[in-house]
Amino acid sequence: DAAAGTMTVLAGTPLEVAQRAAEDAGFLLPIDLGARGSCQIAGNLATNAGGIRVIRNGVARDNVLGLEAVLADGTVISSMNKMIKNNTGYDLRQLFIGSEGTLGIITRAVLRLRPLPAGRLTALCTLGTYENVVALLRRAQKELAGLSAYEAMWESYFRFNCEAEGLRLFEATPAFAVIVEEDLQGHEAERERFEAFLGRALEEGLIGDALIAQSQKEVQTFWRIREGHALDRLPLLLNFDVSLPIGEIGRFADECGKALRAKFPEAHVSFFGHVGDSNLHIAFSVPGATEETAHAVDAVVYGLVGIYSGSVSAEHGIGLLKRDFLDRSRSPAELELMRRIKNALDPNGILNPGKVLGSI
Structure with missing residues (x-):
């Protein structure tokens, strides 16, 4: 629905398929994670998947407007809402998002879409302390209007993955390496602003060095190190x-x-x-x-x-x-309320039994 800026999907739709369909229509589906080629939308929602774009667009639950789910007794709860504002009592979709299939089975969803970026700028920076990692983050949030990813790697992680991939991007392995990525609106000054941001950080000693990706291949190289598939070895x-x-x-x-x-x-x-x-x-x-x-x-x-x-x-x-x-991470009162909700919706414990709360 281009007017509403939404996409209605079935539960088993692979995330990457939905992303491509959104892109073909001129939109961005903000939910994004490394398993995009194999994971499915209902799984993303049932686990409230996070991923690499959360800093800009939120976790899965922040990108869902409507939902359909089947309860343990067969009741179909269908609220395929397409409105951003809908303040009509309890927000029932949030019962199922993040519940890991223990309260109902998600069958359809209405996802909120965003404008498709005109492009992205990606930099890989080296830093000496975690305090500088935080300081650079705050600076990026203030100065880069389209900041969409901020990914940090500690020395041992960065070194292991660079060696596994046969890469040497810097003279010495830094204490921290950070990927900074900004979504672009298509203005000519955006790249200049991005480079100026990094230049000031370098001059002030926040970063030791920075590489700005000059091609999609270099972008993929930076992200390959971050995604760390070599760890599986x-x-x-x-x-x-x-x-x-x-x-x-x-x-x-x-x-x-x-x-x-x-x-x-x-x-x-x-x-x-x-x-x-x-x-x-x-x-x-x-x-x-x-x-x-x-x-x-x-x-x-x-x-x-x-x-x-x-x-x-x-x-x-x-x-x-x-x-x-x-x-x-949860108080006794919170855990007790979770059990009460589980008992109300699934008294026989037939939905994903034993998960999250154990036997009820």
């Missing part, structure tokens, strides 16, 4: 997805890295994340890891998340693996 890789107050992420990463390396001196431990939306990912791998190893790593990571008042899941959801750690 590591044995028994454990991935963590947590969220913390932006100002605390640097200290958390330092403390978490030291604690994990003290317990497992031979382990690969690296950090990367969206930062601009408070999301940090942790990659852990050690040869010969067992189930006990995984439990020990969980205890370290989620124990620290609780101390820092963070979230045990920024965008991956709870499922089974994080179910026992949900109380690190």
Whole structure:
């Protein structure tokens, strides 16, 4: 619907198919993540997927206007709303978005579209401290009207992926590498402004160096390092997805890295994340890891998340693996209310049984 700026999709539509259809019509579907070629819209919504454009366009739930879902008793709840303003009682779509299929099965959705950018500018910057990572973020949010991505990589993560890809982009591996990306409106002055922004940051010592992508191939190279598919080659890789107050992420990463390396001196431990939306990912791998190893790593990571008042899941959801750690991020009163909602909509526990809250 070009007038409403919406797209109506079936549950099984792959995200990339929906993105291309939106682009063909002159729009941007803002939901975007690395699994775009295989993930499906209903899964994106059921897990409230985040991804790389959250800093500008929000998580999945922020891009949904209407929803259809089937309840455990077969009732079809259909609210295929196309209006941005619709303040008519409880917002029922939010019951199902992020509920991981435990309250209903999403069958259709109305997604909100945005204007298609005229292009994008992408830079890869080096920084010496996490404090500078935050300072550059705040500067970018103030000076780059179209800031759409801000992705940070700690030294060990950046080094590992550059070596795996056979790349050497800087003389020495920086303490931090950040991808800054801006959506363009098509004005001639935008590139000049982007370059001036980086120039000032360089002069003031916020960044040590910067590469501005000159081609789509270079853009893909920067993102290939960030997406880190080479990590899959590591044995028994454990991935963590947590969220913390932006100002605390640097200290958390330092403390978490030291604690994990003290317990497992031979382990690969690296950090990367969206930062601009408070999301940090942790990659852990050690040869010969067992189930006990995984439990020990969980205890370290989620124990620290609780101390820092963070979230045990920024965008991956709870499922089974994080179910026992949900109380690190949610109060007893919140958990009890979740159980009451689950009991009301699915009293027999037939929808994705055991997930999120366990047996009810």
